[in-house]
Amino acid sequence: MTDITTPRRRSLLKGAAVAAGAGAMSAPMLATAQTTTTLRFQSTWPAKDIFHEYANDFAKKVNDMAGGKLKIEVLPSGAVVPAFQLLEAVNKGTLDGGHGVVAYHYGKQAALALWGSGPAYGMDPNMVLAWHNYGGGKALLEEIYKSINMDVVSYLTGPMPTQPLGWFKKPIAKVADMKGLKFRTVGLSVDIFTELGMAVNPLPGGEIVPALDRGLIDAAEFNNATSDRILGFPDVVKNCMLQSFHQSGEQFEILFNKGKYNALAPELKSIIDYAVQAASADMSWKAVERNSQDYIELKKAGIKFYKTPDAILRAQLEAWDKTIEKKSKDNPLFVKVLASQKAFAARASQWQNDYMVDFKMAYNHYFGKKKA
Numbered sequence: 001m002t003d004i005t006t007p008r009r010r011s012l013l014k015g016a017a018v019a020a021g022a023g024a025m026s027a028p029m030l031a032t033a034q035t036t037t038t039l040r041f042q043s044t045w046p047a048k049d050i051f052h053e054y055a056n057d058f059a060k061k062v063n064d065m066a067g068g069k070l071k072i073e074v075l076p077s078g079a080v081v082p083a084f085q086l087l088e089a090v091n092k093g094t095l096d097g098g099h100g101v102v103a104y105h106y107g108k109q110a111a112l113a114l115w116g117s118g119p120a121y122g123m124d125p126n127m128v129l130a131w132h133n134y135g136g137g138k139a140l141l142e143e144i145y146k147s148i149n150m151d152v153v154s155y156l157t158g159p160m161p162t163q164p165l166g167w168f169k170k171p172i173a174k175v176a177d178m179k180g181l182k183f184r185t186v187g188l189s190v191d192i193f194t195e196l197g198m199a200v201n202p203l204p205g206g207e208i209v210p211a212l213d214r215g216l217i218d219a220a221e222f223n224n225a226t227s228d229r230i231l232g233f234p235d236v237v238k239n240c241m242l243q244s245f246h247q248s249g250e251q252f253e254i255l256f257n258k259g260k261y262n263a264l265a266p267e268l269k270s271i272i273d274y275a276v277q278a279a280s281a282d283m284s285w286k287a288v289e290r291n292s293q294d295y296i297e298l299k300k301a302g303i304k305f306y307k308t309p310d311a312i313l314r315a316q317l318e319a320w321d322k323t324i325e326k327k328s329k330d331n332p333l334f335v336k337v338l339a340s341q342k343a344f345a346a347r348a349s350q351w352q353n354d355y356m357v358d359f360k361m362a363y364n365h366y367f368g369k370k371k372a
Contacts, residue, residue: 034068034069035069036068036069036070036071037069037070037071037263037264037268038070038071038072038073039070039071039072039073039096039097039256039260040073040075040080040095040096040097041055041059041072041073041074041075041095041096041097041098041099042074042075042076042077042079042080042081042086042089042095042098042099043055043074043075043076043077043098043099043100044077044083044084044086044098044099044100044101044104044204044205045076045077045083045099045100045205045206046076046077046205046206046231047076047077048230048231049205049227049230049231050224050226050227050230050286050290051099051205051223051227051252052074052076052077052099054099054158054252054279054283054286055074055099056074057279057282057283057286058072058099058157058254058275058276058279059072059073059074061275061278061279061282062271062272062275065271065274065275066268066271069265069268070264070268070271072097074099077204077205077206078206080094080095081094081095082204083100083104083204083205083206084104084107084204086098086100086104086255087104087105087108087150087152087255088150090152090255090256090257091149091150091151091152091257093257093259093260095257096256096257096260097254097255097256097257097260097261098254098255099252099253099254099255100252100253100255101115101116101186101250101251101252101253102115102116102141102154102156102253103115103116103117103186103187103188103189103247103250104186104187104204106186106187106188106190108148108150109144109147109148109333110188110327110331110334111144111327111331111333111334111336111337112141112144113187113188113189114188114334114337114338114341115128115132115137115141115156115250115251115253116128116187116247116249116250116251117186117187117188117189117192117246117247117250118188118189118192118245118246118247118248118249118320118323118324119245119248119249119316119317119320120248120249120341120345121341121342121345121346121349122345122349122353123249123341123344123345123348123349124159124162124248124249124352125159125160125161125162125248125249125250125251126159126284127249127345127348127349127352128159128249128250128251128341129156129157129159129251129280130344130348131340131341131344131345131348132156132251133156135340135341135343135344135348136340136344137156137337137340137341138156140333140336140337140340141154141156142154143333144333144337147333151257151258151259152255152256152257152258153255153256153257153258153261154253154254154255154256155253155254155255155272155273155276156251156252156253156254157251157252157253157254157276157277157279157280157283158251158252158279158280158283158284159249159250159251159280159284160223160224160247160250160251160252160287161224161287161291162243162244162247162248163221163222163223163224163244163246163247163248163250164221164224164228164240164241164242164243164244165221165241165242165243165244165246165308165312166183166184166185166219166220166221166240166241166244167212167219167220167221167228167233167237167239167240167241168181168218168219168237168239168240168241169218169219169237169238169239170239171239171241171304171306172241172306172308172309172312173309174309174311174312175196175197175311175312175315178193178196178197178198178312179196179197179198180197180198180199181198181199181218181219182198182199182200182201182216182217182218182219183198183199183200183201183217183218183219183220183221184200184201184202184203184208184211184217184219184220184221184222185200185202185220185221185246185247186202187202187247188320188323188324188327189221189246189247190202191319191323191326191327192246192316192319192320192323193246193319195319195322195323196315196316196319201216201217203217203220205222205223205227205231206231208220208222208231208233209231209232209233209235209236212233212236212237213235213236219237220233220237221244221246221247223247224287224291224294225291225292225294225295225298226287226290226291226293226294228240228294228298229294229297229298234298234301234302234303238302238303238304239303239304239306240298240303240304240305240306241305241306241307241308242305242306242307242308243307243308243313244308244313244316245313245316245317245320246316252283254276256272324338
């Protein structure tokens, strides 16, 4: 087939194409306005505490990944509601979400404190999170919230290192030394220490040191070397007892109002999912870095640390057995959570105990006192 396009026609077509292109380039760019969804969060921690820092770390991860489509703003404890009222505030929509611990909701359903209080059948905090995410705990927590009419979305994150027995005016050598002391703790730990003869007051974090200073309580536990140092424990008490089963497997909770969460686009929900996981790992690493540094600083400040005697640890386990026996009566959900934890722990703890090497042996080899 012969080409019948003349040189003049080809020139006209080329000119038209150039003109069309120039017209397209000169057309005004249409800007698409991006809507930012802002969620107002509150933590259950004082602004200076490392726990509030963890809440901000999570929010930053979400905000950075969302690219301006979602922004979480975090307020400290008490900015909108008191720490122990976080769940109701998120449920009602007074707050869009929050950062705390499940045990703070213990007064609404005792089974909620099983995510943190007690020895968890020998599971460490990371194993409790494994049970929650893969062993049925998440579905059970959703069932409990539904039973108490709390319309929230809950994520558990950040396995906490084992918490000290607490801060005491005198070192505790035996169970009898604890009897009659006015003591601060929360969750089912209230029941453990009550069983051990203490008068327990479940104060939120920001109120503990002032209560110690005024003599309203004689002793208290909060959480870790960093938080305890920041909150001022070493200013009012000089003895800290390390190791305890009262809260040996706790983790944080990130809450969302269900209506606000469900209104988010699927990709934003995915960002939240993965930010929770990233924040959990990041918090674990940061805790090792900061807690170990602050442990040294507390020693430099003259704080005396003592290992909790094994007799007290065994007494805690016995007190826990009595506590869960009492709480299991007329509370089917409590029984259900315990059964699920026990079944998971029987398998997972045996695996961990059999496989994990004794790291103390290596530590003592390199840093222990050399024999003469």
